[in-house]
Amino acid sequence: MASVPELIRRKRDGETLGADELRELIEHYTDGDLPDYQMSAFLMAVYFQSMDADELAVWTDAMLHSGEVLDLSSIAGSKIDKHSTGGVGDKVSIVLAPLAVAAGLKVPMISGRGLGHTGGTLDKLESIPGFDVDQSARRFRELVDEVGAALIGQTDDIAPADRELYSLRDVTGTVECIPLIASSIMSKKLAEGIDGLVLDVKVGSGAFMKSLEEARELGRTMIEIGRSMETDVRALVTDMDQPLGRTVGNALEISEAIDALRGDGPDDLVEVTVSLVTEMLDAAEGVDDREATRRRLRGWLEDGTALEAFREMVEAQDGDPAVCDAPDDVLAEADYIELFEADRAGIIRSMDAQEIGLASVELGAGRMEKTDDIDPAVGLAFRCKRGDLVEPGEPLLEIHYNDHSNLAACRRRLARSIEIGNDLDEAPPLIFERLSQP
Numbered sequence: 518m519a520s521v522p523e524l525i526r527r528k529r530d531g532e533t534l535g536a537d538e539l540r541e542l543i544e545h546y547t548d549g550d551l552p553d554y555q556m557s558a559f560l561m562a563v564y565f566q567s568m569d570a571d572e573l574a575v576w577t578d579a580m581l582h583s584g585e586v587l588d589l590s591s592i593a594g595s596k597i598d599k600h601s602t603g604g605v606g607d608k609v610s611i612v613l614a615p616l617a618v619a620a621g622l623k624v625p626m627i628s629g630r631g632l633g634h635t636g637g638t639l640d641k642l643e644s645i646p647g648f649d650v651d652q653s654a655r656r657f658r659e660l661v662d663e664v665g666a667a668l669i670g671q672t673d674d675i676a677p678a679d680r681e682l683y684s685l686r687d688v689t690g691t692v693e694c695i696p697l698i699a700s701s702i703m704s705k706k707l708a709e710g711i712d713g714l715v716l717d718v719k720v721g722s723g724a725f726m727k728s729l730e731e732a733r734e735l736g737r738t739m740i741e742i743g744r745s746m747e748t749d750v751r752a753l754v755t756d757m758d759q760p761l762g763r764t765v766g767n768a769l770e771i772s773e774a775i776d777a778l779r780g781d782g783p784d785d786l787v788e789v790t791v792s793l794v795t796e797m798l799d800a801a802e803g804v805d806d807r808e809a810t811r812r813r814l815r816g817w818l819e820d821g822t823a824l825e826a827f828r829e830m831v832e833a834q835d836g837d838p839a840v841c842d843a844p845d846d847v848l849a850e851a852d853y854i855e856l857f858e859a860d861r862a863g864i865i866r867s868m869d870a871q872e873i874g875l876a877s878v879e880l881g882a883g884r885m886e887k888t889d890d891i892d893p894a895v896g897l898a899f900r901c902k903r904g905d906l907v908e909p910g911e912p913l914l915e916i917h918y919n920d921h922s923n924l925a926a927c928r929r930r931l932a933r934s935i936e937i938g939n940d941l942d943e944a945p946p947l948i949f950e951r952l953s954q955p
């Protein structure tokens with residue numbers, strides 16, 4: 518291999534590196550033969566100089582093949598996953614997976630945990646008593662084959678290069694870099710053995726990508742990686758400027774997802790979910806009449822078909838299926854509920870999703886460090902959203918909490934996050950745009 522300092526210098530100076538050079542960097546790093554300080558310098562060079570499409574395809578492929586790549590080809594049906602770039606109140610996967618199964622798709626989904634202001638699907642699922650997200654690769658295949666969907670955590674064998682690189686990026690200021698984010702996400706997703714992937718690229722105050730331009734670039738970069746690996750990848754860019762739905766917090770979000778699976782979900786959650794499943798179906802089999810597909814999907818939320826698919830998923834992963842019938846009896850509830858009230862009359866102009874996510878972390882609903890414990894019962898339940906008119910003293914939301922010592926910090930963040938004014942700027946669309954391969 519070329520000398521590593523030489524590769525770092527060439528990337529630093531904006532050169533394009535060759536496929537063998539990039540592969541060797543990943544291989545040596547994963548084998549422990551390349552020290553963190555050299556990889557850190559290389560990542561920082563990528564942060565400033567980026568990678569072109571060919572470099573990124575090779576880099577992602579090397580990360581993908583640093584571990585096990587699942588082969589689901591013997592399972593009948595189209596295997597299509599969805600991935601969200603992360604947000605606040607984002608319980609879409611919990612509604613989407615059973616709805617997609619009801620629509621005839623197979624959904625092999627390897628999800629993540631919450632970190633910082635964003636929540637994670639695994640933490641939400643674990644608030645269902647017994648639900649086991651730690652499944653072997655063999656059981657993952659069985660679940661996809663027999664139940665239609667599996668929602669599990671990343672195993673040690675999937676894309677180990679990403680695990681190492683992500684930890685290093687976390688402490689070297691190189692997380693916020695589109696090629697590194699795109700290769701990180703895609704290496705894990707493509708290891709699932711999928712036929713297609715629909716990305717929910719979130720944009721706004723609660724998202725990684727704060728501007729539409731950045732979100733578009735991230736979406737396009739991941740789609741291009743998919744194209745280089747002959748996998749159908751497409752994206753919806755969706756609003757994360759306020760939390761999605763009515764709740765933030767693990768058990769609260771499961772309860773809200775079950776409402777949606779019973780046909781009684783909040784409009785934004787249902788709209789984003791139905792739109793993403795329509796894209797999944799389009800990736801699998803082509804959709805001629807999108808409106809008819811959307812109506813069918815909404816019908817399966819309303820007539821209980823999707824809820825039955827969820828019940829099977831919960832049972833198959835050892836969760837208590839009674840959560841589908843009486844979530845309030847099964848899910849943990851916080852000991853205390855306090856109201857957070859409007860301090861003036863007016864219209865809710867904005868709800869900073871990042872601050873709201875952090876307010877829920879103050880209660881224990883999320884974690885700032887990977888090793889932090891979370892409390893499944895705590896969180897926030899909104900009674901108002903952006904654009905609503907409010908009176909002074911009117912409850913804007915409920916704070917569900919267990920520990921009095923967390924409340925003041927949570928309230929301070931909420932006070933900063935919700936802006937009440939006299940008028941409203943034009944509301945951003947819920948779905949900004951659809952991106953697909955040319």
Ligand code: URA
Nearest residue numbers: 692697698699701702
């Ligand atoms: N999520 C990932 O999996 N990787 C990143 O780099 C950022 C978000």
